[in-house]
Amino acid sequence: MIQPRDLVVIGASRGGLEALNQLASGLTIDFPAAVLIVLHTSPDSPRMFARIM
Secondary structure, three states, X not given: OOOOOOEEEEEEOHHXXXXXXXXXXXXXXXXXXXXXXXXXXXOOOOOHHHHHO
């Protein structure tokens, strides 16, 4: 039987980058859930999020 897992889903627009950065920096390696972050960006800056985080 598959064990249930916790998942935290966070969404933001480009204006939410600072908040996402603060939130992510507070997560520890042993955080008890998977974290999925969705960030809405413009087509001309698709890799910006990876550089920031």
